Amino acid sequence: xxxxxxxxxxxxxxxxxxxxxxxxxxxxxxxxxxxxxxxxxxxxxxxxxxxxxxxxxxxxxxxxxxxxxxx
Amino acid sequence: xxxxxxxxxxxxxxxxxxxxxxxxxxxxxxxxxxxxxxxxxxxxxxxxxxxxxxxxxxxxxxxxxxxxxxxxxxxxxxxxxxxxxxxxxxxxxxxxxxxxxxxxxxxxxxxxxxxxxxxxxxxxxxxxxxxxxxxxxxxxxxxxxxxxxxxxxxxxxxxxxxxxxxxxxxxxxxxxxxxxxxxxxxxxxxxxxxxxxxxxxxxxxxxxxxxxxxxxxxxxxxxxxxxxxxxxxxxxxxxxxxxxxxxxxxxxxxx
Numbered sequence: 482x483x484x485x486x487x488x489x490x491x492x493x494x495x496x497x498x499x500x501x502x503x504x505x506x507x508x509x510x511x512x513x514x515x516x517x518x519x520x521x522x523x524x525x526x527x528x529x530x531x532x533x534x535x536x537x538x539x540x541x542x543x544x545x546x547x548x549x550x551x552x
Numbered sequence: 553x554x555x556x557x558x559x560x561x562x563x564x565x566x567x568x569x570x571x572x573x574x575x576x577x578x579x580x581x582x583x584x585x586x587x588x589x590x591x592x593x594x595x596x597x598x599x600x601x602x603x604x605x606x607x608x609x610x611x612x613x614x615x616x617x618x619x620x621x622x623x624x625x626x627x628x629x630x631x632x633x634x635x636x637x638x639x640x641x642x643x644x645x646x647x648x649x650x651x652x653x654x655x656x657x658x659x660x661x662x663x664x665x666x667x668x669x670x671x672x673x674x675x676x677x678x679x680x681x682x683x684x685x686x687x688x689x690x691x692x693x694x695x696x697x698x699x700x701x702x703x704x705x706x707x708x709x710x711x712x713x714x715x716x717x718x719x720x721x722x723x724x725x726x727x728x729x730x731x732x733x734x735x736x737x738x739x740x741x742x743x744x745x746x747x748x749x750x751x752x753x754x755x756x757x758x759x760x761x762x763x764x765x766x767x768x769x770x771x772x773x774x775x776x777x778x779x780x781x782x783x784x785x786x787x788x789x790x791x792x793x794x795x796x797x798x799x800x801x802x803x804x805x806x807x
Contacts, residue, residue: 532775532779536708543708
């Protein structure tokens with residue numbers, strides 16, 4: 482029970498990461514609508530940026546997995 | 553003869569890493585032989601063509617950030633990228649993917665970390681130690697801690713991605729196995745013979761896990777490979793003094 486609660490608290494860290502990813506996508510769509518010629522460049526940059534932002538979420542997922550299965 | 557070899561306590565991930573390295577070495581030898589006998593005036597075909605596209609891509613990729621300051625830097629980046637991508641998609645074969653073993657991403661991260669410091673020491677000589685006391689000497693303990701940040705983030709990013717995909721796939725597969733065993737429970741369990749086993753378990757899992765494999769191994773692997781080489785190039789490019797990269801770029805444009 483304790484470990485499950487700890488993992489649940491640790492996984493809360495994905496929330497700001499999701500917000501950040503939403504911000505990235507919103508601004509990329511903004512840029513695309515202002516300058517449609519940049520579409521392909523912006524898309525590839527967006528995927529890399531999303532992967533970077535996702536990292537924090539993956540850290541908390543990793544910590545949750547470690548708490549559940551290792552600790 | 554091989555009994556002793558297999559009783560060695562080598563983790564499966566390390567063995568699959570060795571297999572990946574073997575595949576890359578064999579491919580490189582084939583490409584080198586093809587390139588040796590290729591007539592430079594004719595169009596390259598097949599594997600050689602792919603290799604040329606790759607070399608061109610990675611040379612262009614590193615040109616802007618590193619320039620010619622480090623010779624053959626594109627080759628290093630290409631090696632890392634090919635190894636990492638093959639290691640990610642090696643999970644598709646059903647054998648353990650090397651990236652899910654902490655030592656593999658850690659050694660990749662250590663390579664980048666060492667290169668950052670070696671390149672910095674090469675270009676700034678004794679001023680290299682100035683980075684530890686950057687604005688004021690008071691910042692020494694903070695700098696000593698923050699110098700490990702690239703290593704930690706690079707390592708945990710790769711490891712976390714691979715392990716998250718692997719855990720999710722395992723959970724989905726075991727859940728679908730139980731569901732299938734419950735739905736098709738009328739099927740008899742074959743006790744012996746060549747087809748022994750629980751045949752009612754295998755009906756649901758193949759299609760959803762294939763889609764998840766395509767996402768977590770192929771797509772995620774490709775993106776993480778791109779991010780890793782991107783960050784490596786940026787981190788190392790930061791350490792090169794600006795006049796070097798700018799000079800080489802302008803010189804090349806003049807030519």
